[in-house]
Amino acid sequence: MRRRIEILGDSGQSYTFTRLEEEDLQRRIGVNYLIAVPLEAGGWRVLHVGGTNDLSDQAWQPLLDEARAQDPAAECLIRLNVSRIKREAEAIDIAERHLGRAEPPSG
Helix, strand or coil, rough: CCCCCCECCCCEEEEEEEEEHHHCCCCCEEEEEEEEEEECCCCEEEEEEECCHHHCCCCCCCHHHHHHHHCCCEEEEEEEEEHHHHHHHHHHHHHHHCCCCCCCCCC
């Protein structure tokens, strides 16, 4: 079973993510994703918040590569969602808390 990672949004809502695994790479599903670095004291430092309608297109990969160039511990965390509207609202909530701004949703 995958370890659940809780990330808070600006609204106080908690969102459950999991680490991106090899078997996820071919899944044609909509997700929100975070590029984040685990903190020694626990929790995560969020570097980027995004979303895609197709995880298998790997649009997040350049962002992960860039983050890993700065910190090799960077990971891609994913959250499966039902609808694009819900994914976009959640991504904005998380970005506002962790990045101080809303990022426009991707793909």
